[in-house]
Amino acid sequence: MRRVAVLGATGSIGGSALDVIARHPADLRASVLSAGRQVDALVELCRQHRPDHAVIAAAEGYRALRDGLRGAGLDTQAHAGSEALGALAAGEACDTVVAAIVGAAGLDSTLAAARAGKRLLLANKESLVLAGELMTAAARDGGAEVVPIDSEHNAIFQCVPTAQAREGLRRIVLTASGGPFRGRSRDTLAAATPSEAVRHPKWSMGPKISVDSATLMNKGLEVIEAHHLFNLPGDRIDVLVHPQSLVHSLVEFVDGSTLAQLGLPDMRTALAVGFGWPRRMSSGVAGLDLLAHGRLDFEAPDLETFPCLRLAYAALAAGGTAPATLNAANEIAVAAFLDGRIGFLAIPSLVGDALAANPAGPADSLDALREADLAARRWTEHALPRHAA
Structure with missing residues (x-):
């Protein structure tokens, strides 16, 4: 059973990740969910997926998150701030991290997961753009498995995984x-x-x-x-x-x-690769019918x-x-x-x-x-x- 931290759970990639996780209850569990400022949306996701921990990045959202979780009758523990997020990404609460926080705000938690040797499903491109050498060194030294989730890099990973x-x-x-x-x-x-x-x-x-x-x-x-x-x-x-x-x-x-x-074009394919690799698991995405699409065009x-x-x-x-x-x-x-x-x-x-x-x-x-x-x-x-x- 993979215990998954979905960092940026209220975003589009986070939603796709949770969709794949929900399809495999015997193999995957969302144990940590995080969001930036959307407390109500985070509480609703906690209702659906019942994680052990929920983190709101904005410190002023802590009380609303705590009270929202209590009001929903959930045992999910509330946290706030980047330090709490990094500690959860690096700690025992998860073994797999979906790094889907948009922008430089996702750097600290992504680095923490890499240093801790987690399987890192990397969808936060700014971590590599901003600190690529430090990120790759942290993953190497920590023994992290990095599976890129951008569809393009995931495609390359599938073609040349080692x-x-x-x-x-x-x-x-x-x-x-x-x-x-x-x-x-x-x-x-x-x-x-x-x-x-x-x-x-x-x-x-x-x-x-x-x-x-x-x-x-x-x-x-x-x-x-x-x-x-x-x-x-x-x-x-x-x-x-x-x-x-x-x-x-x-x-x-x-x-x-x-x-x-x-x-x-559906991010759930790349996420399923990240969760299951080297084995394959269903993603909810249909196969590709090239006859139905008819043509492939390319231009500079x-x-x-x-x-x-x-x-x-x-x-x-x-x-x-x-x-x-x-x-x-x-x-x-x-x-x-x-x-x-x-x-x-x-x-x-x-x-x-x-x-x-x-x-x-x-x-x-x-x-x-x-x-x-x-x-x-x-x-x-x-x-x-x-x-x-």
């Missing part, structure tokens, strides 16, 4: 749906609205990740993730736009062979219209704290866009300016990365009025 399987690997190819604005010109995106940007054509995701998909920053962050997960330089990590989102990624070997993983990404992908490659090449700066500036810019304070095209402009204004330094400690993250956030916040919508 270091031995990666011998002879020439390159990997991440696929991208192209997001809701695929085929649009840069000029037409000046008036793009948040409601348009979060309307993803294939995937059901939260607003921040959906905007990242619309700018192609999501794919840029995934390039940086892939570098750390599979120990490949940026020039051996390619991106292809594939609007059907059925081929989730490809790997090419030196002998000319190419392997691809295909499936319907448009880096002029969507420069965030180019900026991510540049940050990876610069190394050090540059990816942390990229990630922090992007988080601030996307939040401002979702709030209606800046336009869509201001997102890459702000990120590019932040990278230029905050040169990369050594990424040799978590303190250095946090300083770079904070500096980029402050710089971007200060620059927002120049890009006001």
